[in-house]
Amino acid sequence: MNCTVLVGDDGEGVRTRFPEATVVALGERPLRDGVRVRDVIDRNYNIRAYAMLDGLLSASDEETVVHVHGWSQILSPSIFHALARHRVRVIVTAHDFFLTCPNGGRLNFRTGEVCEYEPMSPSCLSSNCDKRSYLHKLWRVGRMLTQRSAGEAFWNGVEVILAHENMEKHLGGGLLRHFQTLRTPCKPLTAGPVRAWHNDRALFLGRMTWEKGVRTLAEALNGSGRTATLIGRGPLLEEIQNVLPHCYVPGWLEDSEVDRLASGARFFIMPSRMPEPYGLVAAEAMMSGIPVIVSSNALIADEVARNSAGLVFESGNAASLAEKIAMMDSATLVRRLSEGAYEYGKRIAPSDDEWRRRLIEIYQGGVFADETGEETGVMPEAMRAIH
Template sequence: MIERVVQINDLSEPLGGASRLAVKAACGLAARGHAVTFIAGDGGDSAALRAAGVGIVALGQPRLLAGGRARGMVSGLWNRAAHAMVRDWIAVHDTPATAYHLHGWSQILSPAVFAALAPVRERLVVSAHDFFLACPNGAFASLRSGEPCPRTPLSAACLAAPCDRDGAAHKLWRAARHAVQRRAYRPGASPPVLAIHAGMGDRLVRGGVSRDAIRVLPNPVEPFAPARIAAERNRQVLFVGRLEASKGADLAAAAAFRAGAPLTVVGEGPLAAEVRRLHPQARLAGRCDPAEIRRLAADARLLVMPSRYPEPFGLVALEAAWSGLPVILAPTALLAPDLVAVGAGLAVDPRDTAAFAAAIRDLGRDDGAVRAMSEAAFGGTRTLGLTPFAWIARLEEILAGCVANARRSGPAAALR
């Protein structure tokens, strides 16, 4: 039986995928009657957590570079304050039936969080929302070209590869941080790692994570619409995501404009002006709540997910597919083969503007093809994700299993 669940994440605000899931996990477990504490690197000012009755412990620090590059480089290697916060909370509040769930640490908490969690390692699970557990830049790809990386992390070939968008010095810093992380984390004897897609496994293992530690827990999916959107009647191309280079909003704008297709963009970020420049007629809706996204999705013909780097999951693709929207996504997205196999999507290199635009143009002209893809998406992709209820129940089961195993193993387990 679990007495308390401790969710740990850099951010308490559900801004990106990892933080959104961390908050969702905390609120969902609280709704199931568990006492929940959320340990955050930021200020902890989360209305969602407070409304759910979740206790918040906050470090009050900004993201890695927000406080200045020099300070960020030092604290990013080993955040002493984060280590002390987590260590002290455990010393005062831990019980044998408290479970711990670590989400993101690369922006504030740093590898120091693994050392602080060492005494409760046998009751810890770690979510792999990305590849930072195994790869210095978190992507297993070049952040310049987007090409997937076949190298072994921290090998000589890895260290020599010019994969960092900020240059060789920053690459060396990432490598140093990853070396520090390995010593604190000990991937070969890892606690359970919750991978959001089975395709993550080989990359995690290449980075030293024990294959026996990896569990697949697909993300919870809430479709944009409860019934199939009649995509074949619509014309809008829909993009939903942060307006930054990694998500490829600019690539979507360039391709949609070249295809002569109307574009609706949901999200905020530094590329907003560039998106407007590339597609002057695009509708930039900004950050929208679920009801507004539902309204915009009802007018969409298809969704594009043109990520520059491999997407371990790509939640927005399934939110669209479960609503009956065909999806055009990058072939490096781990969901791409799944969606293509059931006829719900097309895999197109988003950096190839001509090919990307051709795919948008072809679907814009063929109502029959779009209807077939829409029906395949709505009816054939349910096994690729979990409903929120099934996801939180599965997470609860995993955490309870860790507590039960720790009780059977005894206190020596944490020292192995």
């Protein structure tokens, strides 16, 4: 199988990791690095991304599988219009909710409530739910209209790989029809299992943003007088450092230092306000035997409780979080949850080998049509994949 990787940035990271792949790079920067005036148009419909993908698809008569991972930051919905012009099989891995939700989070960033509106319905369009402004929401709506205008027939045929099975309830019911789950492989936070009941460190690891719940965590820590280690970058880093002077808030750290600190963790906190699709870092903590305290909005909340791998608090409720933190004073409880987390961590995500095998099976499982238009159900010998 030939593999070509189309990326929006300079592609150096992909070239380093996958030297045998053909890398085609636009050399542009993502929205998170700052918004420019031209981005208002380019990030709605990036004509260079369209032309690049259209050219790649036109350059070969081999059967092609196109696997889309991320497009919102640089590539834009224009790539779906290029895909709709060609007879290719399109697979999209849903790492977020941008396939259907204009703000990508299925969350009202003003109220902190999970959004129950049908995406792009009148209620959705009138809701001021964006993290920046209603004007920005309207721009996002315009981009969603661009995305949808690739055509109903196109979107009906797109296959969606979910990072967590509970994502389907937020993505189904519209133009998308085909779903399957393949969780992202991950590795333990630490080199070996942690005897959490012997430790005393409360640990947070993630982006310092409102939707990740760091303000809720800060309120819970200040209200209870507790300490914690909060590792991560983001727009709220300085604010959190200022409001939690009694905690260790170093910013981002090297993996070796994260390993050292996690080895001394009693429990891990994932306080996300949004319906966190998976929560890789929480899975990594459980794989290390570190029990977790997760928000009720996290899609893994039910399985955490069901497998005695941690505790669940009411999303956005600092008092509820403080209560769960206080419960972790019990060595008996922490030991039970630590052991439960470690056992569940063995099966929470596929190994790298299993993930690769499953992904190849997904590629091979498609139904291709021969030159007469008849479906063959057989993967052709000459095939390429574009990521």
